[in-house]
Amino acid sequence: MNESKSPEPNKIDRIIHEPARLKIFTCLDPVDNADFIFLLHETGLSKGNLSSHLSKLELAGYVEIEKTFIGKIPRTLISLSKKGRKSFQDYKNAIVQILELK
Amino acid sequence: MNESKSPEPNKIDRIIHEPARLKIFTCLDPVDNADFIFLLHETGLSKGNLSSHLSKLELAGYVEIEKTFIGKIPRTLISLSKKGRKSFQDYKNAIVQILELK
DNA sequence: CCATAAGGTTTGTATCGCAAACCTGTTTGC
DNA sequence: GCAAACAGGTTTGCGATACAAACCTTATGG
Numbered sequence: 001m002n003e004s005k006s007p008e009p010n011k012i013d014r015i016i017h018e019p020a021r022l023k024i025f026t027c028l029d030p031v032d033n034a035d036f037i038f039l040l041h042e043t044g045l046s047k048g049n050l051s052s053h054l055s056k057l058e059l060a061g062y063v064e065i066e067k068t069f070i071g072k073i074p075r076t077l078i079s080l081s082k083k084g085r086k087s088f089q090d091y092k093n094a095i096v097q098i099l100e101l102k
Numbered sequence: 103m104n105e106s107k108s109p110e111p112n113k114i115d116r117i118i119h120e121p122a123r124l125k126i127f128t129c130l131d132p133v134d135n136a137d138f139i140f141l142l143h144e145t146g147l148s149k150g151n152l153s154s155h156l157s158k159l160e161l162a163g164y165v166e167i168e169k170t171f172i173g174k175i176p177r178t179l180i181s182l183s184k185k186g187r188k189s190f191q192d193y194k195n196a197i198v199q200i201l202e203l204k
Numbered sequence: 205c206c207a208t209a210a211g212g213t214t215t216g217t218a219t220c221g222c223a224a225a226c227c228t229g230t231t232t233g234c
Numbered sequence: 235g236c237a238a239a240c241a242g243g244t245t246t247g248c249g250a251t252a253c254a255a256a257c258c259t260t261a262t263g264g
Contacts, residue, residue, distance in 0.1 A: 012121045012124075014121070018251090019114045019116070020252080020253090022114075022200060023200075026200060026202070036212070037210090037211075045253095046253075046254070046255095047212060047213085048214085048253075048256090049252070049253060049254080052213085052214090052251095052252080053252085056251095072260070072261070073210070073211075073260080074210090074211060074212075074260085075211085076211080076212075092201050092203065095201065095203075096203060098124060098125075099124075100128070101194065101197075101198060101203055102203065102204050120220090120221080122221075138242070138243070139241090142242095147222095148222075148223070148224095149242075149243060150222075150224075150225090150244075150245085150246095152243090153242095153244055154220095154221080154222085154244080154245085157244085158220095174229080174230065175229090175230075175241070176229085176241085176242060177242090178242080
């Protein structure tokens with residue numbers, strides 16, 4: 001009944017592997033959540049790219065996106081899902097294996 | 103007079119970053135050289151993919167390719183260039199930094 | 205009001221990675 | 235001795251993707 005598994009060991013997850021998204025992961029990993037503007041500055045991506053990468057991550061189930069309004073201005077809160085955190089950890093382990101780091 | 107530099111620290115080199123080429127690098131790094139067939143088996147890539155990735159690496163100046171004949175059958179020897187080895191090391195350092203490994 | 209800004213999303217395009225088709229020469233079956 | 239299979243690669247076709255630029259909506263300044 002586990003619809004998603006981590007079947008191939010040392011298999012690189014291309015969704016995470018993309019440099020722009022790697023930055024997003026490393027920004028989100030240590031925190032509970034972050035807003036769009038924070039990520040924008042932290043990652044150095046353009047608004048357009050950040051938006052589309054986030055959509056991709058959301059589609060993959062790696063992040064959760066919550067849109068609220070603070071007064072009248074929109075605010076987008078992004079957080080890593082449980083699955084996202086797990087997959088990121090797996091990704092890092094795979095990279096360490098493959099590159100024979102540490 | 104240094105036409106190529108390593109200007110951006112922590113900048114991911116996309117030529118190396120591609121998983122298929124990462125495999126090629128890790129195969130070639132510990133040895134002096136390897137032939138096409140060896141890499142074919144070691145990396146699990148198809149002939150077509152291996153060929154085109156090697157071309158890309160050659161174009162980037164990361165590998166050197168020497169075609170010889172052993173008797174009548176062709177033999178292609180591939181080796182990392184000095185630049186390739188250096189760039190791979192830089193790449194690994196960048197990854198370690200970015201992922202905060204080690 | 206008109207222009208500019210804030211906070212994003214959608215669209216256009218050039219590149220890329222992969223699979224399949226192709227190429228050149230060699231060995232094998234008959 | 236010639237067609238078929240094989241070895242060792244290269245080239246081509248195509249679907250997916252990342253980035254830039256255009257666009258949208260609501261606020262705010264002059």
